[in-house]
Amino acid sequence: MRAIQITEFGGPDVLRLADVPAPEAKAGELLIDVSRAGVNYADTHNAENTYLAPASLPLIPGNEVVGRAADGRRMVAQVTTGGYAEQAVAPEFTAFEVPDELDDTTALAIVVQGLTAWLLLRTSAHLEQGESVVVHAAAGGVGTLAVQLAKSFGAGRVIATASSQAKRDLALELGADVAIDPASEDLTAAIIEANEGRRVDVVLEMTGGPVTDASLVALAPLGRLVFYGMASRVPPKPVAMPNLLSHSTTVSGLWLPHAYARPGLVPRAMQELFSLAREGKLRAIAGGDYPLSEARRAHEDIRSRRTTGKLVLDPKT
Template sequence: MRAIQITEFGGPEVLNPADLPDPVAGPGDLLIEVERAGVNYADTHRVEDTYLSSSALPLVPGSEVAGRTPDGRRVVAMVESGGYAERAAAPAGMAVDIPDGVDAGTALALLVQGSTAWVLLRRNVHLAEGESVAVHAGAGGVGSIAVQLAKAFGAGRVIATAGSSEKRELALELGADAAVDSRAEDMTAALVEANEGRRVDAVLDMTGGRVTDESLRALAPFGRLAFYGMASRKAPKPVQLPNLMRHSATVSGMWLPHAFQLPGDVVGRAMAEMFELVRTGRLRAVVGGEYPLADARRAHEDLRSRTTQGKLVLDPTREA
């Protein structure tokens, strides 16, 4: 089968097409003919070996696929690795059936980006009706869905940040009440101004560096910041515990694989709720780019440049 393999760690340049044996489905696994494979920011860290969990070489990147099983089921599934390929094996417990009328790109956007946004809002910041929430990278994969979910969950005011006028316009189109330039010199002041002079109740942050530090200072008493990524590749300053008490603030982290371990099938419930929102027209997944499988390197370059919008996917059925 055709796949993308890395034999050394590095940047997008280490992503190379390769012909590899088909995966073998073990006990409890599903063999999936891949229709689309998702590209995530976490993949860029895996390729560098800077992710939360280390990787072994050689590696076929990719943690999510959408396609068909041999018995005809259409599913979207998480995989440990191996998603950038024509075929993948996934644990049955990590697969969700795709409803009729939902395309593969939308299903992929909901599985990782959508579930991330849902868990951040429901479990990390416990967004209450009428509260304000700031969503960094509001036109990105997670952000574009988080903006819409926050409105659907009853947020009083949703503030999105983005680095271009086109991205800010998209965030407003998706339901944000205000859009802030992510390059603002003082993010604290920018968020407070966008919230009509009030500090914000919640922040969803995947940027890192000074943006995280300044967002924390923008929190209202009993405000919550949920940290789920570091796109800037710059760590924020260590959180000082006395400052949390001084401002009655809460800072949490979130890594989506842990959500699959929660009792009560949390991810399954999140997917069911989001599929229903899609069906009723209250949620739209933004698929910002489809690339032939062989162009995985270009997809990573575009993602790392932070010029893309929404979800990026690879198409193994398409020639370069």
């Protein structure tokens, strides 16, 4: 079958189209004929072997697929590896039947990025009615969905950050109350000003470096910052525990695979996300439908911040 295979770690240039043996499903697994494979920013780390879970070679990257199972059901699933291919194998507990009303891009947006946004707000930040929320990278895959979910969950004020005016306009269209440039000379002051002079209650952060540092300082007492990625590849400053105590702030992290260890959590989240999407209250932004053979270009585009929303690969082209 056709797949993208990595035989050496590195940047987008290591993604190459190859003919490889088709996978076989074992007990407790589903074999899926892939109609679309999702692309996530984490895939760029995986290609470099700089992700949280170490990778081994040869590697078929990709952690999410949508398509048909052998029994004809249309399924969307998270896979450990192997998503960038014509067929993939998924654990049954990470696979969910897709409602007929939802297209492939929406299903893929929900299974990783939507689920991440839901967990950030519901289980990590414990968002309360009326609280202010900062969503960094608000035009990205998680960000576009987090803006909408924060509003649906009762946030009082949603502050988006994005690197271009077009991206900030998209965040406003999706429901953000204000959108600012994360490259502002004083990002802490810009966040507080965007919240009408008040410090903020919740920050969803996946950039790292100075953005994390500035966001932490902008937290109100009892505020929470949830760290779920480091797109800049620059680590933030170490957090001093006494500072958390003196300001009554919380810093937490989220890595999606851990959610599956809590019985019932992911199915509950997926059910709510599917319902919101069916009702038109959650909209996936289609960020690009690339031929499988152009996976390298997809990685180049997402790394250069040229994209918005959800990127997908078509394994038939």
